[in-house]
Amino acid sequence: MINKYIKNNLNMDFDQAETYLNLKKEYDMYLKPAGVKFPKIGSAKYYWLLILYEYKGFFIPKEEIAIFTKKHKKVSGDQQVRHLAADGWYSLNKNERLPNTNLITPRGHHMLFTVEMTKPNYLRTQNRRLTRIHCSNFEELKELHNHSCATCGNKEGEPDRNNITKMVTLQQGHKDPRLDLTIDNCIPQCDYCNQTYKGDYIFNDEGRIVGIATLNTVMKADADLKKEIYNYLLGEYLQKED
């Protein structure tokens, strides 16, 4: 069953210019908008793609990919064709299932499954690269937040929506004001939000309030609410003492 998907003894004298144009056309339509990079023409990666695309939908022995590549390019070392998938190309590597079948990619083979979509999970990996654990400074953190206030969305360099005579600048806001202002404990906030919350609140990564950091909010509560808080805490501490 799998044999009909395996191609050996490839014809390597196909019309490369035509193959390239077709590949590039599909790439421009489907993969470029998703952020997939087209390899430099003449690079080893370029030749891998060219032959995989020429035999799209077939498992190709990696030896044949290497032979084709070496015909055009002096390459040294191990050829890591599997890395195409990490770049977003929907290629199949060892042990990966051919979609809509029970067939598993045989060892030492690769297939370009389609150019009409990216490798599954590629976009998710891309997004993960933008998460805050990769931010090492405030500039990168602002970039992650699209240069907007995490709390209200005010955009840096544009008029402040709370005061249109003023341009928005972004400040380093504490997520938890009780802790040091490290990059992990930081969100970009506009002057308005930074001043308004004055260290009384704890924020999450998205700039939403998730707790209080001082007693100020409790002190501003009305008498009934204060009583409710008092009774609640009393109950909680009495239970602990039991």
Ligand SMILES: [Zn+2]
């Ligand atoms: Zn704001």
